[in-house]
Amino acid sequence: MSETHTTVAPGAPVFPPGRYGRRREPGRRRPVLRALLVAVLLAALGLVAARLYLQYGHPDYRAEMITYTGITDSRVVVDFRVTLPPGGSATCLLRARSHDGAEVGHAEVTVTARPGERQVTARQEVPTTARPFIGEVLRCRPAA
Structure with missing residues (x-):
């Protein structure tokens, strides 16, 4: 029969001394490593956000x-209005949809502002393959 000490909690394993090496202290942490990992993660997320903004956000x-x-x-x-840099030009994507929401036509149009002006009002015909229910402007980007 083995000897039981009164300081050992019931149900806790009893290890022979020196057999399994030294046990870790329960409160030991590595805050510097954790802070470094968080900083690297935030930097990576910032780079991804900046790249997506440059690609899609104007x-x-x-x-x-x-x-x-x-x-x-x-x-x-x-009929639509585009706000852009003074004297700049933009390529806009227009879309026509049917009553059930399916795209039945689209067109790309380039609009250019007069020198010193920031807004351009334009009218564009969008050819369709079926009767449209609505016409809309999807997006405008800098003209290539």
Whole structure:
């Protein structure tokens, strides 16, 4: 029969001294390593966010839908306004959708602001393959 000490909690394993090496202290942490990993992770996320912003986000190029008219079985006319840098130009993607939401036509149009102006109002006909229900401006980007 083995000897039981009164300081050992019931159910806790009893290891022979020196057999399994030294046990770790329960409160020992590595805060420097953890802080370094968090800093690297935040830097990586910042780089990804910056790259996506440069690729997809252009706050200087903002499209505003005015109206869509002239709906027939083969077209819709879209009126829209684009805010862009003074004297700049943008390529805008227009889309026509049917009543069930399917895309039935799209068109790309390049608009250019006069020198010193920041807004351009444009009208573009979007050819369609079926009767459209709505015309819309999806996005505007800097002209290539």
